[in-house]
Amino acid sequence: MEKGVASSKGEGFLSRMALNDNKAGMEGLDRDRINKIIMTSSKGSRFYENELKREQQVNQRIEKMMLQKAQITEQQLNKAQAQVEQMVAELERSRDLSHLIVHVDMDAFYAAVEMRDCPELKDKPMAVGSMSMLSTSNYHARKFGVRAAMPGFIAKKLCPNLIIVPTNFDKYRAVSEEIREIFADYDPQFQPMSLDEAYLDFTEHLEQRQSWPESSRTHHFRTSSITKGEDQMDVSLEPEQRDLSPVLFEDSPSSSPCSPGSEADGASGGAFEVFGTSIEEAVREMRFRIEQKTTLTASAGIAPNTMIAKVCSDKNKPNGQYRLPSTREAVMDFIQRLPVRKVSGIGKVSEKMLNALGVSSCSHLGQQMALLSMLFSETAWHHLLEVSLGLGSTHIQRQEDRKSMSTERTFKELSKAEEQFSLCKELCEDLAGDMKKEGLKGKTVTLKLKNVNFEVKSRALTLSYGVSTVDEIFAAAKDLLKTEIDNEGPQPLRLRLMGVRISAFVSSDDKKPLQRSIIGFLQQGKTDSSQRMHQRQEGVTWGRGLETGEEPKQSFFQRAQAKRLRLQEENASTQEEGHGENASVITSIGTDAEEGVGSSTKAHNSPCTASDLQEKDPVPLVEASTSGCGLTVSESLTCPVCFGQVETTDLNVFNKHIDQCLSGASRKPNHYTISDTESELDLESDHKECEVMQSNRDDLQEHSLDSLQTVLLISDDNETLTSGQPQSCDDNGPVLICPVCQLTQDSDDLTVFNRHVDLCLNQEVLHELRGHTSSPINPPSAINSKAIDRARLLSTQASKGKTKRRDSPSSPPSKKAKGLGPHTIDKFFR
DNA sequence: ATACATACC
């Protein structure tokens, strides 16, 4: 049957566009008719033209590949074959069949949720999404060729009666939480792949299950809330014949063409079912519980590894499960007939390339490995080799830290630069909000653009410190956008999509200790209620035994998940072993800050000369204090900003840390620009409850800046921190340059100097507030709040003498965003 | 490090 869509049709048929009937519920359709409709709906559109272009690119890639293939000699192939065989032997040796991996997947998830909540939809073809794009369709609609990732307007042509329901993610998320609670009972370490899908390792559960009494394996049918007390039972029915969600399978065309949702239902009530101890029973039990709890069905695959389990979960979809026995024979047998496209990770393009080499099933894969090893990259053919042997992950690993975060938006053509910039800003605001929620900072900002011809472009900028606020992100994104606009010359960018992404996250211990220390510092002087609030906030957001050093990099996600799992474990009272590393929740903030100060002093109070003091960055001051002075430093250094111990002797690493602390430390004083105000309101509008605490927090951070300055100044005076101390070492005494106005200051009195800087800052701020056209002071309009913050910090550092803090004229003036606000900090201070 | 492509849901 299959035959896919690609090569078989000689006519320049777009394999990219044709119906993908790979999925459950798509068997036995009139593919030709459907494809014709898809084609006529698309032909001539910009989208179509772009797809055509991309397909040609793929074809070229394949051509190249074929050329390469033609040049391969027999000897080379033999050699490769030997290499492959050796690797096969190794892989065979490491084959692990001891795990029971389960892949669970909700059936037509979004559609099923909507149908559950709106019985009207039950017997009708429907899909979730919009006229532009569908997320999923119910099985009824699939009969018409309507499927996920298909635009709604085409789906409507295929099925004029199709009902399209808008997505309701909050609802899906809530259901997702429900099913995950059940997952956790079988594998607390389960790995969610999306809202409706997860991998679980049932191995341990199954071991324990063997000794479980029946009572622990007994689960009740859901008692209808309406008939609560009355109909106690009616156990006359075969339990497994009951089906609480007739919704889905009424119209299920596949698997059992005419068994509309095994009815037999009659009453609900105290009926229950006892599940056995086998893996099949355990999984069936899990699915049963999901259905009872959510009125939605799931399918599952059981196999010795994730790769196979995934394929298996599709086999008896919907509302079914399939187990592949844990023997090499069963696995190999299963693999042989498996079309490569079914394997997760092999998509349209890989399939097409493989097909071109005569590979369509995994058995071919095994036969052609020598060839494949010569035509594909190492990682690619290694993967293919494993697939051909039926190998995959045998252990489920915990969700890792996210690596990027992004927002993108599609809209109708946007060509005016001004609108593009304001859209960009909007995206940055959204992104900053999300970053804030997870307390993240990242160094790389990427702008994504798609023009009206669907051509996608991305431009990235990597900063030397992590950013997270609107201003910081926008500063970078705006530059990237401007460059693109400029490059496009006189023509405008005609955009249909814009996106902003942040990646290269800085490890969170670079910013948490800062908050902590400053708060601790404040606590020494204040004892009002705002502190307690703040403390609470800390606990919610970041709190966990940081100062003791464990798990310094656990992400918010991980912690949230860990917390959830702990709760579940407690609920289940099946206490195995507590996760000790998460034991302490909120720690004494004041104390650890004091410790920090103490150790800071200890580590750095030897005076030294600053002969080799570097000038280009605020940070190297510290470098001078350690390496420059030939001090023997211990394994860890104390950050002068956050007072945290940095576990390194590498000064570059240390400097980077401080750099990040400095950038993280600064928070814009208040409302420099209208947009700042907007964004703050925006951020706080999320949760009322947080509003108060949030504003307190902002308050505190305000103060914290001042306090920080104070700390640094004191440290300077005491010569504990920097050692750079030009005051005593420099031949001619200090030369102080204001980082704001960039003018050399006459007085060498730090107090006087600081007063001057403050004045400068105030003027700058006032200027910003007024309306800004030309600055009253030196660095014209282009100083942003962030820069001012840094200036505040620098004003402190400047007091370390010779601070000819980089000349103003030479550095950035060339490239100014005209009227578009501030430049990146980099350009001013680096 | 950057850009682009592929893949998955």
Next chain:
DNA sequence: TACTGGTATGTAT
């Protein structure tokens, strides 16, 4: 009225 959005990863430079 006209083809998503979010994340990860591979490939190439």
